[in-house]
Amino acid sequence: MIVSFDLVILVFLIITAAISLRVRDLLSAAMILGVYSFLICLLWAEMGAVDVAFTEAAVGAGVSTVFMIATIYHTRRRSSD
Numbered sequence: 001m002i003v004s005f006d007l008v009i010l011v012f013l014i015i016t017a018a019i020s021l022r023v024r025d026l027l028s029a030a031m032i033l034g035v036y037s038f039l040i041c042l043l044w045a046e047m048g049a050v051d052v053a054f055t056e057a058a059v060g061a062g063v064s065t066v067f068m069i070a071t072i073y074h075t076r077r078r079s080s081d
Contacts, residue, residue, distance in 0.1 A: 034061050037056060037057075037061035037065065
């Protein structure tokens with residue numbers, strides 16, 4: 001394991017988690033959570049769990065993000081603000 005690479009990924013994970021909680025736009029939050037899943041995928045791969053990393057990339061960063069964005073595009077606002 002490369003400790004400096006782990007620390008960089010950890011810092012990026014904390015930043016993306018904080019940003020996804022603070023952002024008010026749902027589309028932005030879905031995209032940021034996709035980035036978060038990709039960073040988790042990188043962390044799993046760096047730790048040697050390549051099968052878990054591949055699953056996280058396919059399901060977490062790929063399919064889940066697409067489903068969240070599609071759901072956001074298919075919903076309507078009830079208020080006009």
